[in-house]
Amino acid sequence: MSGETNINTLLASMEPKLLDGDYVFCTFKDAKYGDHAELFPLAAYLESEGLTLLIKQDIADKAGLAYEAIFKGITLTIHSSLEAVGLTAAIATKLTEKGISANVIAAFYHDHIFVQADKSALAMQALAEFNN
Incomplete structure (x- = not known):
């Protein structure tokens, strides 16, 4: 390797x-990989609770998304x-x-x-x- x-x-x-x-972690309960591509996620991880996306804060704010920390x-x-x-x-x-x-x-x-x-x-x- x-x-x-x-x-x-x-x-x-x-x-x-x-x-x-600045970046934020947002979660989408019923989403799958490829959903929300318009948010230009830097990273994505599919958990049992939903899809977590790491996105720029300004994009999350424009989309009206909730997040807990910056x-x-x-x-x-x-x-x-x-x-x-x-x-x-x-x-x-x-x-x-x-x-x-x-x-x-x-x-x-x-x-x-x-x-x-x-x-x-x-x-x-x-x-x-x-x-x-």
């Missing part, structure tokens, strides 16, 4: 990048392997120390973390501590 697996390399080289915009996205720019062990745990532990929730989404090339919008600067500082 491609991508980095060494936890020390991953932590030292992750180079977190704060994404532009998040900022952080992408770890290192190409991490889906088989890497410990990266999510290390990040979650570091953010927990600062009182920040870590909503992690692993994609093929990178890991993405969605944190409370008002704590995004603190989250970036916390992640930078891995380079010290």
Whole structure:
């Protein structure tokens, strides 16, 4: 499998990048994949309770959708392997120390973390501590 697996390399080289915009998680009880494509979801996950979409806050607001919290996205720019062990745990532990929730989404090339919008600067500082 491609991508980095060494936890020390991953932590030292992750180079977190704060994404532009605010994001929200919205759920649709009777929806299926492909529904609500007009919302341009960044991510989708089908749970037993319904389809969860991660979308930009301004799009959710224009559509009149309900959401519970506002998040900022952080992408770890290192190409991490889906088989890497410990990266999510290390990040979650570091953010927990600062009182920040870590909503992690692993994609093929990178890991993405969605944190409370008002704590995004603190989250970036916390992640930078891995380079010290």
